[in-house]
Amino acid sequence: MLARPASDPSSGLPEPFASWFAACGWAPRRHQMELLSHAQAGRHVLLTAPTGGGKTLAGFLPSLIDIAAQGGGKSRPHRLHTIYISPLKALAVDVRRNLMAPAEEMGLDVRIETRTGDTPPSRRTRQRAHPPDILLTTPEQLALLVASENGQGFFGDLKAVVLDEIHALAPSKRGDLLSLGLSAIHKYAPAARRVGLSATVRDPALYARWLVPQSPEEENMAELVKGDPGAPPHVDVLVSEERVPWAGHTGAHTMAELYQQIRRAGVTLVFVNTRAQAELTFQWLWQINDDNLPIALHHGSLAVEQRRKVEAAMIAGKLRAVVATSTLDMGIDWGDVDLVIQLGAPKGSSRLLQRIGRANHRLDEPSRALLVPYNRFEALECDAAREAVEEGALDGEDPKAGSLDVLAQHVVGRAIGDPFLPEELFAEIRSSAPYADLTREAFDRVLEFAATGGYALRSYDRFRRLVTGKDGRYRIRNADFAARHRLNVGAIVEAPMVSVRLAGRGGRAGRKLGEIEEWFIEHLSPGDTFVFAGEVLEFVGLQETDALVNRSAAENPKVPSYEGGKFPLTTYLAARVRARISSGDWRGLPAQVCEWLEIQRLRSIIPQPDQMLVETFPRANRFYLAAYPFEGRLAHQTLGMLLTRRLDRAGLHPLGFVATEYALAVHGLRDMSGVDLQALFDEDMLGDDLDAWLEETPLMKRTFRNCAVIAGLIERRFPGMEKSGRQVTFSSDLIYDVLRRHEPDHILLQAAWQDAGSGLLDIRRLSDLLARIRGNIVHADLDRLSPLAVPLMVEIGRESVHGDAAEAILASVSEDLIEEATRIDAPAA
Amino acid sequence: MTAALHAVPDDFGAAAPFPLAGTEVLADASGALILPACGALIVSDLHLEKGSAFAQRGQFLPPYDTADALARLEALIAVWRPEIVVSLGDSFHDGAACARLSPADAARIRAVTASVRRFVWVEGNHDPAPPVNLGGEVAAELALDGLVLRHLPAPGPARGEVCGHLHPVARVRAAGRSVRRRCFASDGQRLVMPAFGAYAGGLNVCDPAFAQVFGRTPDAWIAGPRRVWPVSARHLCGD
Numbered sequence A: 001m002l003a004r005p006a007s008d009p010s011s012g013l014p015e016p017f018a019s020w021f022a023a024c025g026w027a028p029r030r031h032q033m034e035l036l037s038h039a040q041a042g043r044h045v046l047l048t049a050p051t052g053g054g055k056t057l058a059g060f061l062p063s064l065i066d067i068a069a070q071g072g073g074k075s076r077p078h079r080l081h082t083i084y085i086s087p088l089k090a091l092a093v094d095v096r097r098n099l100m101a102p103a104e105e106m107g108l109d110v111r112i113e114t115r116t117g118d119t120p121p122s123r124r125t126r127q128r129a130h131p132p133d134i135l136l137t138t139p140e141q142l143a144l145l146v147a148s149e150n151g152q153g154f155f156g157d158l159k160a161v162v163l164d165e166i167h168a169l170a171p172s173k174r175g176d177l178l179s180l181g182l183s184a185i186h187k188y189a190p191a192a193r194r195v196g197l198s199a200t201v202r203d204p205a206l207y208a209r210w211l212v213p214q215s216p217e218e219e220n221m222a223e224l225v226k227g228d229p230g231a232p233p234h235v236d237v238l239v240s241e242e243r244v245p246w247a248g249h250t251g252a253h254t255m256a257e258l259y260q261q262i263r264r265a266g267v268t269l270v271f272v273n274t275r276a277q278a279e280l281t282f283q284w285l286w287q288i289n290d291d292n293l294p295i296a297l298h299h300g301s302l303a304v305e306q307r308r309k310v311e312a313a314m315i316a317g318k319l320r321a322v323v324a325t326s327t328l329d330m331g332i333d334w335g336d337v338d339l340v341i342q343l344g345a346p347k348g349s350s351r352l353l354q355r356i357g358r359a360n361h362r363l364d365e366p367s368r369a370l371l372v373p374y375n376r377f378e379a380l381e382c383d384a385a386r387e388a389v390e391e392g393a394l395d396g397e398d399p400k401a402g403s404l405d406v407l408a409q410h411v412v413g414r415a416i417g418d419p420f421l422p423e424e425l426f427a428e429i430r431s432s433a434p435y436a437d438l439t440r441e442a443f444d445r446v447l448e449f450a451a452t453g454g455y456a457l458r459s460y461d462r463f464r465r466l467v468t469g470k471d472g473r474y475r476i477r478n479a480d481f482a483a484r485h486r487l488n489v490g491a492i493v494e495a496p497m498v499s500v501r502l503a504g505r506g507g508r509a510g511r512k513l514g515e516i517e518e519w520f521i522e523h524l525s526p527g528d529t530f531v532f533a534g535e536v537l538e539f540v541g542l543q544e545t546d547a548l549v550n551r552s553a554a555e556n557p558k559v560p561s562y563e564g565g566k567f568p569l570t571t572y573l574a575a576r577v578r579a580r581i582s583s584g585d586w587r588g589l590p591a592q593v594c595e596w597l598e599i600q601r602l603r604s605i606i607p608q609p610d611q612m613l614v615e616t617f618p619r620a621n622r623f624y625l626a627a628y629p630f631e632g633r634l635a636h637q638t639l640g641m642l643l644t645r646r647l648d649r650a651g652l653h654p655l656g657f658v659a660t661e662y663a664l665a666v667h668g669l670r671d672m673s674g675v676d677l678q679a680l681f682d683e684d685m686l687g688d689d690l691d692a693w694l695e696e697t698p699l700m701k702r703t704f705r706n707c708a709v710i711a712g713l714i715e716r717r718f719p720g721m722e723k724s725g726r727q728v729t730f731s732s733d734l735i736y737d738v739l740r741r742h743e744p745d746h747i748l749l750q751a752a753w754q755d756a757g758s759g760l761l762d763i764r765r766l767s768d769l770l771a772r773i774r775g776n777i778v779h780a781d782l783d784r785l786s787p788l789a790v791p792l793m794v795e796i797g798r799e800s801v802h803g804d805a806a807e808a809i810l811a812s813v814s815e816d817l818i819e820e821a822t823r824i825d826a827p828a829a
Numbered sequence B: 001m002t003a004a005l006h007a008v009p010d011d012f013g014a015a016a017p018f019p020l021a022g023t024e025v026l027a028d029a030s031g032a033l034i035l036p037a038c039g040a041l042i043v044s045d046l047h048l049e050k051g052s053a054f055a056q057r058g059q060f061l062p063p064y065d066t067a068d069a070l071a072r073l074e075a076l077i078a079v080w081r082p083e084i085v086v087s088l089g090d091s092f093h094d095g096a097a098c099a100r101l102s103p104a105d106a107a108r109i110r111a112v113t114a115s116v117r118r119f120v121w122v123e124g125n126h127d128p129a130p131p132v133n134l135g136g137e138v139a140a141e142l143a144l145d146g147l148v149l150r151h152l153p154a155p156g157p158a159r160g161e162v163c164g165h166l167h168p169v170a171r172v173r174a175a176g177r178s179v180r181r182r183c184f185a186s187d188g189q190r191l192v193m194p195a196f197g198a199y200a201g202g203l204n205v206c207d208p209a210f211a212q213v214f215g216r217t218p219d220a221w222i223a224g225p226r227r228v229w230p231v232s233a234r235h236l237c238g239d
Helices: A017-024 A030-040 A055-070 A089-105 A121-129 A139-146 A151-155 A173-188 A204-211 A252-264 A275-287 A304-315 A349-356 A376-391 A404-417 A422-430 A440-452 A479-487 A518-522 A571-583 A591-603 A633-649 A688-696 A698-711 A725-742 A747-758 A763-773 A787-795 A805-814 A817-825 B050-056 B065-080 B103-114 B208-214
Strands: A045-048 A082-085 A112-115 A134-137 A160-163 A193-198 A223-226 A234-237 A268-271 A295-298 A321-324 A339-343 A368-372 A466-468 A474-476 A497-503 A509-517 A529-532 A535-543 A546-551 A612-619 A622-627 A654-659 A664-668 A777-781 B015-020 B023-028 B033-035 B040-043 B084-087 B118-122 B137-139 B141-144 B147-150 B161-163 B168-174 B177-186 B219-223 B228-231
Touching: A017 A055, A017 A089, A030 A045, A030 A055, A030 A193, A030 A223, A045 A055, A045 A204, A055 A082, A055 A089, A055 A134, A055 A160, A055 A193, A082 A139, A089 A112, A089 A134, A112 A121, A134 A139, A139 A151, A139 A173, A139 A404, A151 A173, A160 A173, A173 A404, A173 A422, A193 A204, A204 A223, A234 A376, A252 A268, A252 A275, A252 A339, A252 A368, A275 A295, A275 A321, A275 A529, A295 A304, A339 A349, A349 A368, A349 A376, A368 A376, A376 A571, A376 A591, A404 A422, A404 A440, A404 A466, A404 A474, A404 A479, A404 A698, A404 A747, A422 A440, A440 A466, A440 A747, A474 A479, A497 A518, A497 A535, A509 A518, A509 A529, A509 A535, A509 A546, A591 A787, A612 A763, A612 A787, A622 A633, A622 A787, A633 A654, A633 A664, A633 A688, A633 A763, A664 A787, A698 A725, A698 A747, A725 A747, A725 B065, A747 A763, B015 B228, B023 B219, B040 B065, B050 B065, B065 B103, B084 B141, B103 B118, B118 B141, B168 B219
Parallel strands: A045 A193, A045 A223, A082 A134, A082 A160, A112 A134, A160 A193, A234 A368, A268 A321, A268 A339, A295 A321, A339 A368, A497 A546, A612 A777, B040 B084, B084 B118, B118 B137, B147 B161
Antiparallel strands: A466 A474, A497 A509, A529 A535, A535 A546, A612 A622, A622 A664, A654 A664, B015 B023, B023 B033, B033 B040, B141 B147, B168 B177, B177 B219, B219 B228
């Protein structure tokens, strides 16, 4: 919210804004004025400015000025003037607080309200009847609003839409949902201008296009306004005095050094990549916290009350450090943070910058950040990230083609809100950038899916969910379908969660500590211990959707290894790491890492930048084939499955593989050094081999489940009854199997396939890799393992089982059945 | 012992033999139970037209569940060539399911019921009066080879009972992973059949509903895809 201290009193702002700025001792920034003049000309703007650059105020200033100019005082009829969309509920609430202060100080008669999932129904009803001037909300709420009747009446007066943290929304399914919502609003308020805000977009042009309504004739772009850069951050990589491990993601060796950093700084934010790491780090820090420093823990699984307590303590300046996951990444101002520590590889420069932005929310003072690698590969990645930040190079995901499951959800919503003619809705949807290239054929199939399921058999025509009247318009069949649709709106499908509660007296559930993924609990037996919410807990048992626990004094708890932290390296850092290794210039890297690479050069090969290194070597009665693509764990896992399959077909009997963020290795009983590597890594593996693997992988079923829930094939909940995630998982697997057998080109399977390309399986990344290394594979046939291969060997034993793992599990418990059979055979008592 | 079967498939890998209250039975990986001595093949809880039942409420599950179950049943009949086929209740998802059958699926059912010497629809709670126009005979319960076949488990002990209704599934955990699949549930005295329907959900055998039938958690004969894995109750875990 801050603006630069005033140097020039003639601000060019109208009253009472000019006086208010002057009274604060500030002058408006250049980008704030630029945005204002574009806005006053009715133009769309994408504003990119570093954290602390007054982006939010810039986004709202034109609206506030416009509303103030309407005059009329208290008797002025309030109309919806501006909608603000944030990816986080908490951010919407925070922004309201930050906006109300200046509005009150200037005496503006402006109504600013939030509308989130937490807003009581009575207020939502009132907001529909009497909209505020400025409505702060989320993509999901917007989807609900456009799926409600009389959109024209509600949105007709809208003048502006402000989209905050646009980089966090646009590339996701939530972004698709948002963009479709905006295309509906565009129909009601075609002149409403849009403002996109972000500190970190890699390619502003792509976002400038995403932001604005598209037309068939030409590509439309928002005006780009760039804020002045702040002081460049000071980023250091910790050179540990301790031995840097070859592999692993725990960082045990850094804790003492980490603690000293926290002691020296005023307030430190410690970011980690997974909740499991957050729990562990928090435990370890407290074990050595001899000064009793107030150190807290914050991650998405903790009970909301617990998180709010930590946030309040942080804002009040009562904490010295918080160990946090990405829950603290965004926008919200946590007060005066002196130091940001990133534990483990930062995965991308944009992500790192976002986190660094949490330190020192003031533009003119440099933020301080320290990167702490967990292992030697991560030391390379941390260095690459430091270099990227120094150059101001940004990375991250680009907006992509819109997903079909979200489209199906939107189509039903529109049939509820505003009965449509197919050609009208098609045109409306194509104005949304992610769907600008949607074909009429795909649209018609999605429409048919929404209406009847879209099956070739057409047997559900008599059960239509969308019906057409004499006017030819599609509308929802009845109010019950409409109510059920509203309960299913949204593009996030959460993994099934269970509440973690302390076991009370008589085995009843007591206080809730937080939530944890159901699959993790499934792997626990009563008596097992794990770390959660900063405590060691003993699992007592599952009671409906509660996991009951007792506090435990166990020494070696099982560690929660939640999902969610498994993002691959972005290509940007991967390319930098590859370039750094192949450059042979390793100055600036920790001595241990240099030594490691030097030995690699002597013992094996340091590949050229465009090459991929493959090593073959024997070890302990096994033969190994290791490859170093540096493309992230997801792509490596898919590649590992496919290579194993091909080697198996070649009669080389692979036993299994391991994949890390940087490399993968297949192991087996036969020497693989004679394999034709060009043929093994040929792009044709993305054909039949991939299809065959997709048949059996649970990842594909999970992808399908998400699509089926979003598209409304499977309902999240029914009115009055919550369907547990477990039931959803089960039935969607059955549906997937039946659909694949009977209608393999169904639109929903296509949607799942499209997701698999970029999501869990990262096939797009793999396909780019295979194209890149065509003719560029360099092979080192070794008599023993190389230094680069050591981290892979450490992972062996934790790998996924090759072949039918489920059968292996059943076989392992089925063996004692001869004895069982005897017992069963005994005569009845 | 297998005299009454026209042909016992050579590949016994797909079926696990075990004694049930003194009668030798085969649990097939497909979820069917074979009584070799009298040449009977038993399937349970087909829940035909479950897909269209949901579609009526606007949830358009793929309309292939009936055809899918019939195709699997046809394949079983072709392999085992039974004298008698028993559909052990809840053959149809609801009372109106027959009316929703496509003409092609109805014809297919008639062909199936006509393809064996005897086809018995046992009454279930979802379909107390199975249809008469599809061939086969209707029975409340059936005695075969020393066993009693009925849909709902009888209250109290019932030696030699084969029933359905509960849709048993078993979960096994090992090496930090778990597998959950349909299964036959039995203590050697009575047996609960797995559901055969394409969209039939499942109830974990560790649920108290099974202890009511067996007096304890039953053992599980876990089905498929290529063989049956007998697993003792002490290796099974709840959901």
